[in-house]
Amino acid sequence: MGAEWVLVLNCGSSSVKLALVDPASGERRVTGLAERVGTSGATVHLCRDGVEDTSVPEDPSSRGALTHLMASLDDGERDSLVGVGHRVVHGGSRFSASVAVDDAILADLHSLVDLAPLHMPANLLGIETARDALPGLAQVAVFDTAFHQTMPPVAYRYAVPRDWYDEHHVRRYGFHGTSHRFVSARAAEVLGRDVEDLRLVVLHLGNGCSAAAVRGGESIDTTMGLTPLEGLVMGTRSGDVDPGLLGYVARRLDLDVEGVVDALNTRSGLLALSGISNDMRTVCEAAEQGSPDARLAVDVFCYRAAKAVGALAVALGGLDAVVLTGGIGEHSAEVRRGILSHLGVLGLHEDPSANAEHGRGTSGRVSREDHPVALVVPTDEELLIARDTAHLAAQAVGEPVR
Numbered sequence: 001m002g003a004e005w006v007l008v009l010n011c012g013s014s015s016v017k018l019a020l021v022d023p024a025s026g027e028r029r030v031t032g033l034a035e036r037v038g039t040s041g042a043t044v045h046l047c048r049d050g051v052e053d054t055s056v057p058e059d060p061s062s063r064g065a066l067t068h069l070m071a072s073l074d075d076g077e078r079d080s081l082v083g084v085g086h087r088v089v090h091g092g093s094r095f096s097a098s099v100a101v102d103d104a105i106l107a108d109l110h111s112l113v114d115l116a117p118l119h120m121p122a123n124l125l126g127i128e129t130a131r132d133a134l135p136g137l138a139q140v141a142v143f144d145t146a147f148h149q150t151m152p153p154v155a156y157r158y159a160v161p162r163d164w165y166d167e168h169h170v171r172r173y174g175f176h177g178t179s180h181r182f183v184s185a186r187a188a189e190v191l192g193r194d195v196e197d198l199r200l201v202v203l204h205l206g207n208g209c210s211a212a213a214v215r216g217g218e219s220i221d222t223t224m225g226l227t228p229l230e231g232l233v234m235g236t237r238s239g240d241v242d243p244g245l246l247g248y249v250a251r252r253l254d255l256d257v258e259g260v261v262d263a264l265n266t267r268s269g270l271l272a273l274s275g276i277s278n279d280m281r282t283v284c285e286a287a288e289q290g291s292p293d294a295r296l297a298v299d300v301f302c303y304r305a306a307k308a309v310g311a312l313a314v315a316l317g318g319l320d321a322v323v324l325t326g327g328i329g330e331h332s333a334e335v336r337r338g339i340l341s342h343l344g345v346l347g348l349h350e351d352p353s354a355n356a357e358h359g360r361g362t363s364g365r366v367s368r369e370d371h372p373v374a375l376v377v378p379t380d381e382e383l384l385i386a387r388d389t390a391h392l393a394a395q396a397v398g399e400p401v402r
């Protein structure tokens with residue numbers, strides 16, 4: 001194995017994901033997942049050449065689980081690494097692209113923790129642990145927010161007191177940027193067009209959901225904001241609500257603001273509407289079997305996503321394609337149909353046989369007309385992280401960028 005692989009790490013508060021990715025082909029040699037980290041039930045799963053192995057880390061903390069995962073790599077795999085790519089949730093206004101991490105950058109990243117206190121500490125722990133375990137390798141931070149740094153002020157400013165923005169960084173940032181960036185570029189390839197010439201609305205529909213308006217390959221607006229709570233209905237997140245709800249519910253239920261925000265993040269969305277699950281597969285099955293609450297959950301989800309497409313088509317000044325991705329966007333023909341059923345006004349109509357055929361790993365058109373068009377395009381955030389990492393690692397050691 002030549003020295004061509006990238007270790008991609010996604011360190012969250014309760015799980016750690018690892019993948020050994022070939023940035024050229026996207027091939028995965030090793031994938032790993034540590035679950036329930038920080039609890040006595042912490043478990044590590046590793047898959048190498050199709051063979052799965054499950055073990056229990058000696059130290060169940062995030063650092064312990066990550067160290068255990070990295071120690072599972074063999075010498076050949078370690079020697080093959082050109083760098084380590086880290087998914088980092090928030091780059092604030094400071095980072096508009098991926099960056100090789102040195103001490104100064106690490107200090108900058110620490111200064112952003114307040115913007116995402118649930119995720120950033122785990123992301124930073126990942127960088128620091130990997131730096132210790134694999135000294136000498138480029139550590140690259142790839143931000144969920146960076147792609148949206150091209151949004152103009154008209155899209156990113158909230159109409160809130162000025163000092164909130166000036167002194168406390170309160171503005172819209174947007175998330176899922178790695179996915180929106182990857183999928184926009186792939187959609188242009190699928191359409192045989194230059195991304196420079198396209199006006200796209202990308203719907204990333206997974207456990208978290210967001211839509212982005214991408215013009216000429218750049219994000220000009222998106223549905224998530226200061227935090228990943230704004231915008232579309234998600235698995236357990238409410239998406240947009242009246243901010244006046246916070247005070248009302250806090251008073252009625254005798255909660256503090258953090259308690260209400262926690263409920264909007266963890267006990268809302270599909271889970272709350274359906275009363276059954278945050279998992280769209282389960283909700284769709286229950287709707288099929290006649291549950292009115294599950295049906296309403298699917299309907300609200302699709303309606304809100306379609307309304308966002310309309311709003312973002314206005315932001316774009318026209319629409320060439322709607323691109324669906326993420327676990328739900330890629331796999332649920334029913335949700336795609338539900339969203340498209342609202343978009344006739346934009347000239348989009350489902351092609352039922354194409355819609356039934358695509359997804360499940362293939363890209364393709366799911367609407368009837370040629371323009372505008374609705375496409376399914378599988379996302380691959382790990383591959384984009386691997387490519388950015390290989391690119392920056394090559395620059396760091398003065399090699400030509402491939």
Ligand code: AMP
Nearest residue numbers: 206207208279280281326327328331332
């Ligand atoms: P992600 O966060 O991108 O992995 O997406 C996770 C979401 O995709 C969950 O809500 C899953 O239920 C959903 N999903 C995956 N496969 C399907 C499917 N065949 N039908 C409906 N939803 C699906």
